[in-house]
Amino acid sequence: MQKTILIVILLALFCSCKQKNQEVMETKKTIIRKQPKTISFHFEKSKEWLAKNTDSTQIRIVLAINRTDKNNITKMDSILIPVDLTGDREFYLPFPLEIPYLKDINKIIFFSYSTQTFAAYENGDLIYTGPTNMGRKKDPTPTGLFYTNWKAEKTTSTFNDEWDLRWNFNIANKLGVGWHEYELPGYPASHSCLRLQEKDAKYLYNWADQWILKDDENVLVKGTPVIIFGTYPFGKPKPWLQLVQNPKALNISAAEIENTTKPFLNAILSEQKKREQTGNIE
Structure with missing residues (x-):
């Protein structure tokens, strides 16, 4: 009798583990x-x-490759175009x-100054990536580890009260640094913030977690890590x-991210x- 019970328990554990593994595999498969x-x-x-290409998906790829947006790409003379535009x-x-x-990290965002791109990861899987225009030489974006703090669908720039910043997510409260939607001329041009295309800024705005405050002066829980x-x-x-001479010239390796x-x-x-x-309460 005891032997039978033991076999049943082992079978149950085996099926449970198998089901969990299948669930993980199915989760992985959703990223196609x-x-x-x-x-x-x-x-x-x-x-x-642009005159001969109207496919919105392909245009979005070309904008990302040239680190720019729809308004600024028309101001450029020559632009980089992939030979094959059929991929994601x-x-x-x-x-x-x-x-x-x-x-082991649930959520994390990286901004690469050298390549002017960003990437969001969940437990090591790339969830979202795109172009950015970071701080100009005079006003560089600070580097290192930060966390997402507060966010606002629309706020006003501290540099110019005529600049409306949409989908703004602060990562350095005292410095006033964060990411937001704003024009991308195709090179670092901001006053230290992280400029994004509107769709990208909105995605990260909804994806990342805000801080949780203990009171007006103290942070109980920090938000999503940003490096x-x-x-x-x-x-x-x-x-x-x-990239014209070497398509892999800017590739960021997993080892580089690990060291970073x-x-x-x-x-x-x-x-x-x-x-x-805290139960992830905001």
Whole structure:
């Protein structure tokens, strides 16, 4: 009798583990991306290319590759165009699709100064990526570990009260630094903030977590971790122009992200545990 009960328990545990593994696999399968047959680039005249291409998905890829938006791309003479535009946007930008080192981090966002791109990860899987225009040489974006604080669908710039900033999410409260939607001229041009296309800014606005305040002066739980890293070669050609000669020139490896994250890992996991203990209440 005891032997029969033991077998039943073992079978139940086996089925439970198998079901959990299947659930994890099914979750992984929900991220389905279409990979282009080849990744290579060439230059074309901006207005000529736009005149003959009206596909919104392809235009969005080209905007990301040139780190710009619909209004500013028409001001450019030559732009980078992929030979094959049939893939998803992730394959044309430098962040890796998976980073095993991040598997214990529920949410994290990276901003790369050198490539002018960002990426959001959930437990090591790339969830979203796109272009950014960060701080100009005179007003550089600070680098290091930050956390998302407060957010506002619309706020006014502290530099100019005529500048309306949409989908603003603060990451450095005292410095007034955050990401928001604003024009992307195709190079670092902000007053230290992280400019994004509207669709990207709105996505991160809804995806990231706000801080939880204990009172008006003290933070109970910090928001989503944000790591800003790298340097931009001011005064030199835009780094992504190298892609014509070498399509992998800007690729960010999983090892690079691991080395960038390692000094902050304990702090990130500690803050994550605090959020889990509070029930993720905002």
